[in-house]
Amino acid sequence: MAFEIPKINYTGKIKEITIGAGNKTATVGGRDCYPFHLFEGTMPHPPIIAMEIWDMEPDNWPEAAIEPFKDVISDPPAWAKKCVEEYGAQIIVVQLKSTDPNDKDRPVDEAADMAKKIVDAVPVPVVFWGTAVSEKDEQVLKKIAEVCEGENLSLSPVEEAIHKSVGASALGYRHTVVASTPIDINLAKQLNILLGNLGVQDEHLLIDPTTGGLGYGIEYAYSVMERLFQAGLTQEDDKLQIPMINNLGNEIWKCKEAGLPKDELPTMGEPGRRAILMEAVGAVCYLLAGSDILIMRHPESIKLAQEMINDLMAEN
């Protein structure tokens, strides 16, 4: 008897989501199998690596992360442009670090002005990522939604506490909501239901399951993503057929191992290369978990991760 490879019986499909508007769009999802299981199904849209910039000059980045951007790092719109023009970024993610009430606490209007400048500077869709201080994120994301009406930006992180007000702004000004929950399958499903009750259509929804860094919870995030996609693909759970976005670069580069000099961490190699590989390895994990939009920082790590995507998506 010939050997037959066992196949998963898929009953669902991840929804196709387009972010951005006009001629500045990107589409993810549409997959009807586990990530890269092309022998069982199809992935019409490969995962996209989005490049992150900050809305202020970073004051705590390791040298290796600054190096590729040092000519533009104090000018966010120019930085965003460089990511697109030089590194081919298909999506820009703006980390709204300047708005952190425990740090610079930039006022809402100023933050929104800068947001608009960045959006206008690039020919690709933009994601805005707050500081997870929900009171401030609520105000900032609402204002950005207003000044960038109709751009179909992605607004993140929209936690349960602020889902009504930010969700309403996203509906009113036509943007996409990134539903964010703290590494918990049940809460992730619940927030999608609540946003649905509010009127946010699935086509305007992405899931942020919360991203753990390498050695800092990556395995939890992996399991949560795996279980959510299982529900969506094999249990007909239409609340969980939503593409996921992972804020990876930020988690990798902020951990101490990414920045410690060699004499303080002699067993982990050269600091620059070390952090780049940490980011690339983290990317491998999240891509295999099913990430649809993976936010990364360093052009070298991005190159490595993109090669993996290309190889796994190749016909043979």
Added chain:
Amino acid sequence: MFIIGESLNVISTKIGRAFKERDPVPIQEEAKKQKELGADFIDINLGPARKGGPELLEWVVKTVQEVVDDIPLALDTSNIEAIAAGLAVCKGKPLINSIMCRKERYEKMLPMCAKYNARMIALLWGPQGMPRDENERAELTVELTYAANEAGVPNEDIFVDGIATPVNVQQDQVYSLLQFMPMVQDIGEGLKSTCGLSNVSNGSPDHLRPILNRTYMAMLEKCGLYSAIADVYDRDLVDIAKGKRPDIVEIIGKVMDEEAIDMSSLSKELQDYAKTTRILLKKSLYSDSWLEL
């Protein structure tokens, strides 16, 4: 289904204060109320009771028995000396709640259970804590019931507690307990069983807790559950336990047996029971809004 009333419990502010101040009135009112509502056992939960446990449990047992002496008591504290003191003054055949599957504890407690001809809850909490699945539950059951038999406690007096877990965070474990229930009779003929039922809804929205508790009880009963430590103030729950709601039990059974169900022909109440059964069978991932889907 036998119900062990859970609410004579130190975590209730009123009862906790009555324990502390040795005020018999709230305790006796609670005991009488539980009897009236249909409790088959009254659980006296002192919590850890580290200080003065023996004297307290002795006093509470006597206080309850002054007004209710025809319902057996369950003695619920982790203080072993307190259990011993309580057993000594119990009329009838008390239930020790509980003896866990840890040698250093059961070696002390099993002889006590035999000496007073008491019943015991065999809590499947092992040296490594909570069992991870139904097979580990079975292993712990074998160890603990064997030791109990050796000590002179017959299977009929052992209530195996496979541990109910909150569905909002441990849906797999909720299902695992269902899988485990039919194994109990294979391990020891005549073994009884129980579980802390309300735990299944711990963390779920308050207004939705009763339907989770009731549904899970009926599901576990279909799998062989003998008794449940539960909320006797939930009248529908007691009705289901006492066979007064065959319609609910029937629909839960149909979902479990994967019979085709025409949801639109059901009342809203029965639809909700069907949906809840599906969640507890982990056919669908739990979320607080499961009844709205």
